[in-house]
Amino acid sequence: MKKFLYIFIMLFVVGWAQAQQRVVYTINDGWKFTKGSPFEAQLNNCDDSSWETVNIPHTWNDKDADDETPGFYRGPAWYRKQLFVDKSQEGRQAVIYFEGANQEVQLYLNGQFVGEHKGGYTRFCFDITSKLRYGQENLFAICVNNTYNPNIPPLSADFTFFGGIYRDVYLQFMNPVHIATNDYASSGVYIRTPEVNSSSASVEITTLLTNNTLRSAEVIVESLICDADGKEVKRTQADIKLVSGETKADISKKIKIDSPRLWDIDDPYRYMVYTRIFDKKKGALLDEVVNPLGLRWFEFDSEKGFFLNGKWRKLIGTARHQDYFQKGNALRDELHVQDVLMLKEMGGNFLRVSHYPQDPVIMEMCDKLGIVTSVEIPVVNAVTETEEFLTNSVEMAKEMVRQDFNRPSVMIWGYMNEIFLRRPYTEGKQLEDYYHFTEKVARTLEATIRKEDPSRYTMMAYHNAPRFYEAAHLTEIPMIQGWNLYQGWYEPDINEFQRLLDRAHKMYKGKVLIVTEYGPGVDPRVHSYQPERFDFSQEYGLVYHKHYLDEMMKRPFVAGSSLWNLNDFYSESRVDAVPHVNNKGILGLDREVKDTYLFYKTALIRRPILAIGNREWKARGGVVNTEQNECVQSVPVFSNAEEVELFVNNKSLGKKKTESGYALFDVPFVNGENQLEALAVAGDTKLHDMLRIHFQLVSSQLKDKTLPFTEINVMLGSPRYFEDRVANVAWIPEQEYKPGSWGFVGGTPYRRKTGFGTMLGSDIDICGTDMNPVFQTQRVGIESFKADVPDGEYSVSLYWAELDSDKKKEALIYNLGADSEQTLVGNRSFGISINGVTVVDDFNVARDYGYARAVIKKFVVTVKNGKGLSIDFHKKEGETILNAIRIYRNY
Template identity: 25%
Template sequence: MKRIILFVGILLINLVTNAQQKIRLNNNWEFLKQDIGSIWETVRPLTKDGPDNYPLWQKVTLPHCFNARDAVDPAGNYYQGPGWYRSRLNINNPYKNGRTLLFFEGAGQKTDVYVYSTKVGAHAGGYDEWFVDITQAVEDFKKTDAFAKQFKGTIPIEIRCDNSRDVESIPSQLSDFDVFGGIYRYLDLVYQPALGIDNLFASVVLDKQYKTGTIDVQATFYNPDQVKKAIGNIKITDALGKTVAETVYNIDVDNDGAVPVGKFKVNNPHLWSPNDPYLYEITIDAGGYTRKEKIGFRDFLFADNGPFYLNGKRLLIRGTHRHEDQSGVAAAMTDSMMYREMRMIKEMGANFIRLGHYQQSRIILNLCDSLGLLVWEEEPWCRGGLGGDKYKEQARRMLTNMIHQHYNHPSIILWGLGNENDWPGDFPEFDKAKIRAFMSEQNDLSHRLDPSRKTVIRRCDFCKDIPDVYSPTIWAGWYKGKYTEYRKYSEDEFKNVKHFFHAEWGGDSHSGRNSELADKALENIRNSAGIIDTTLFNKSAELLKNADWSENATCNLFDWTLKEQDTMPWLSGSAFWAFKDFSTPIRFDNPLPYMNQKGVVESDLTKKEIYYLVQSYWADKPMAHIYGHNWPVRWGDDGELKMVKAYSNCNEAELFVNGKSYGIKKRNSQDFPAAGLRWMVQFKKGRNELILKARKGRVIVTDIVSQVYQTEKWGKPAKLKLEKIGEGNGSVTVQATLLDSKGVLCLDAVNWVSFSLTGDGTLLDDLGTSKGSAKLQAINGRAVISIKTNKGNSVVSVQSPGLQTVFLSL
């Protein structure tokens, strides 16, 4: 078996630097969501009698996305066009003959940069890092009258971002995600000496017994002044700060390629893995400044027609996917937001993440390194076909930048070349042979840039023989067949390629929607021995179909798939789609308009029930969760037995309902559903208290949930009711309910509901969540939204087609 050896190294600009070298430019920005007549409009002086600051600019902080709200506005598709940013900077480079850079961690999708009225740089591509050298433009501006008089010693910076539609730019606008605009990742002011390190790579070779690691460090330089020599110190320290290797370098600078900086040997290296993400640190002192970067030692193997190995041991890859998109901010996620999300992914028990479908923030990669998450990262060649020379050049550049900029992370094992490239539509011509030729070119480019990692694509069968690893489309139980056929579909696809991985499976769920039919259907297909008989699934197909988009139906799909993956020894791994709900322009008719709702958490990171199901299969820390925390009212007949499920990784669990024990159940992953942790319970009418006690060794974990049981039957929704259900911190929460003609809550109602507001308050909508949307499908006959009162008076209304509008004064 061929071993794959890790390359590790140092990023272009490290987050850990001193303040003189790098400054985050978060504050003191203004934004204009339109184009301007000329660059002069951004810098012209204000007059006493003139139009002053027209057009009107708004104050913003970075990162900022100009689709933060309209991406999920149910009134229509999101804005695609230009937007402008401007600020004034105090620039004082501490280095003699130093360079001053504006470093973009990502801006979408095409960007132009100006110092005063001088254009100093441009970039096409919304996801890779890039910088603009503003040194000369700053010096030139300092010699003008405007510097002293109008700008009072500050430097005016103007930036134009544009996410207008362009078929000759990747990703395709046919993609199932928004192509955002704005400076939506951090923007940094960077000072560096005349000679700066552009990229620094450290290739690591481990011996077969993992007793010795050799690190060969090379560097490329940013050297506009043609400096001839680079002198400094480089050392490697372990996690405790102890120096394990150190050397001085004195090298001739090659402006056309990488040059050796130092070579080290580390005895008995501490290996990096998801369970033990041990990181060393490289420190480079050069020219009066310091750079630091974490590195790691590991190797991996996709066995031919077999599983995955990390550091010589089989590891079942268990993962998910993410888009850089969050409620209220869209792509403009802060580092604290990213940390919270990645921490939740790790606590769920994942050991892998696919970053779809583009290069993501360096902060995410740093978190994957430190938390222990293997990574598949891919270039944004997604759907639409293949464009011309400009299109191809951008794809080559973005693949190159991604590998150069993230080459060093021990977490990365796969470079993705594309996604769903069998999806036509952007061009009159859809030539499979040309797509294959370019896919082969990109595959070769990836291997030249980084021989240490594997290449991969998802869903393009006519190219599946090109990359090292292939992921077909399966989607058992959602887009294709029944979820009980998952093993068969997977085995069939496994036989077709040398290295099989299953990315993207799962199903949509409208957070909080539940169905009594979903679990009742499972009870109807048990045989006399109490085992699920898959041959009976067709008899219950209609029941399962009627439960679509309910959380418990999607939980059952996940439950079956996970229990099957536990007994597939040949499987390298899988990743469900996706961790978090995200916005998309093509799903305008979803229960939450313009949202892909396949996440196990909502877009504000509110956990759905599916999160706990996955955690029960993957996490090590003892956990227990009664299904139904977001199911406040269950329904059925008097005396009817109802299934109560619990998700836990403990060995056994006991359920109490209204003080009565329903017995202890042993966990068995193959006892579907809920790994055997399920009870048939007779609820009393009204409120019922459920308590779960689960044991794992000496550890006992408890969960409690309260549910109302409704026996009253209902007819069609006939009227709306609107009431205040919460208040605090300057906000009010209201709930709309759908009632029949007798006033009984219609618990299976999925009618469209729309909220509106007039008065002093602000409707907290356009958040893309089940409790933050002005228009959505009702959730078991309910819909909730909040209003910021602004210490005034307002009237909120709710509408549903065919029903009378209802008003509530606040």
């Protein structure tokens, strides 16, 4: 009988104890939302019936990123929600927890002000216990404001500052005696590993305890370390007395773990630390939190690079922005998880979480997958010379460190990126004072972070203007120097990259060096067999990344690198090949795999890999260039096997040795469907990949009856190919006219002048189209475009955009001198005739349509008597231009 009574009592105690544990859940769904500042929006009597209903994560700028209107909404907006809170939670501590909202937040509950937070990328929470009504509806009203504030970093940056509550929001209920939530929204538990080696490890656990009762409390604090299977490894307990209203730290003595299983890149083993508080008298469980524990030791050496658990490792990875196609930065957890999985799948072992702390699930995935990380606060481009700016920056640094303190993957804290990219002064005492204040900010942040966490390294990232940073002594301050280098992209000489690495190594003795950014823009729709910088082709991306990776691997003093960027991301001020998007990702905005991603995958992954490149270029086109009515074009095949074999339409093209992870095959495409099949053997593993491609073959002799003419789509002034994925139309490069064929007569390609020579086409946003590359190049001074097509009826579409403005524009600071030396348009006017018939007498693109707007004129033309097509341009004033032409046979 006693046995059954004992079991009953234990079940009752356990059930009661579990009921006292934390209750944590999201309140993401069904918020009322509006932009602006409606009158008394925090009060119950505010009418929100006409407001939009949204779910969190939410940003109000998701549509701004893809429209043609310059800029994006930066201002206040309100979220309101009536939320019923169960009476069972009454008497408990209540907290509302935000994973991130950009960038200033004011919270009201039932009409009363609760608190505010500044900064768009760190977590924060508010105690709402005293204002919550149990067993009834509660009005949560939140004002979020992403207006420019000179005292809150970032001040400016090459990414869009999406506004909104763009990460999860939680309610938390806990016992009034609990593990503290008021320490910068951290877990309240800090785990240190002062001594780790292959035979033993010591662990110290600091727990912050809060007593929000009116009486003192005597509790037992327990730290339970379990292995990955949940088996107990070590347990410690301590008695603590808390006075009313007190938050107090309990620090455990060193806990020794023998023969630890280490956290490593290849084996990211994690123990779990359960921190529990028990009522000393009743034995009831009052609160519990769980944190990961990774046992590892690491070291950066200025000559030899990075060592993890005594083993040399080259850190190769990416930086990452947190946005996604047509979603802005309001992402579900699954999309964040997918990004880190794709980095690991590529073979990356390093993630620079930049330029700001990101969703906690990112760090969780890096812990799980064995990816070394650096995390940084968004002090980017410039500082404001005020104490308020400095205070806000220091608060962000404390939030960052304390919130991710227990992450085994985190080994670097960063705090400045290209801080002199936007210097407000160029000379004199003002510049000198600015340097002094920036140095003060840097030294304060460095001291703050090192005091918060002496176990990790600090890092600052510079752009290629070392004299600025030397003048302000910034190169002396951090433990790691990060260099953002873009030679061969913004600057013309790609070989200057390795010379800069050697200079930095020689100049800054004793400083660890990481290449924190590098990369070219790549639009996966664009291809070129004459690749050059700023052409946004997949092919130039391969040239660039191959060079950079080769040079970094040669130099052991380069501890690591984070290419820019894992994914394409929104940047409102940019135009490039895709408006308002920075295309430097090795994945697209929608996470399309580019050839550059496949290049790194074959370079870094150990398991056998085989993948045909140009994977998404499935609507290709080109001109017959063999006697067999084929078009030979180059196709990369990526593999870490020694050699690969490629078949086209079941015919072998032979085997080729791979170099730098890929082999290039000259593939003879036929008109219509083509099947590519790649084979390779790596060790005992047979590899296979297949791709189907539709090819639009254009005859070099347009009256060739073996290949009847249907259409041709040509970009003028360009050697590039472009894939219109919406209509599955293949655009091909221009060629000079030869009798019987087609092409231009006269003129020269438009090339823009920059501070570093000339570049292909224009870098302006072309309004009225989603095919910028078709309109950003042109042939200037063109006399004719001829096509010796067979007799019939044709639709002839002529494409224009005026690339020279009549207004001065501001240079984009991120192009580092690669912006156009702007040519101002004169009065350009010309006439057009087709087969001798004047169709337009006075055509002036700028006058009739304005600057940088897509214009398409379609003419229906009958070709007869074997004369073919001749579109002639008659100069009146200024130079004639044509950007592209489409000739389509109707009958």
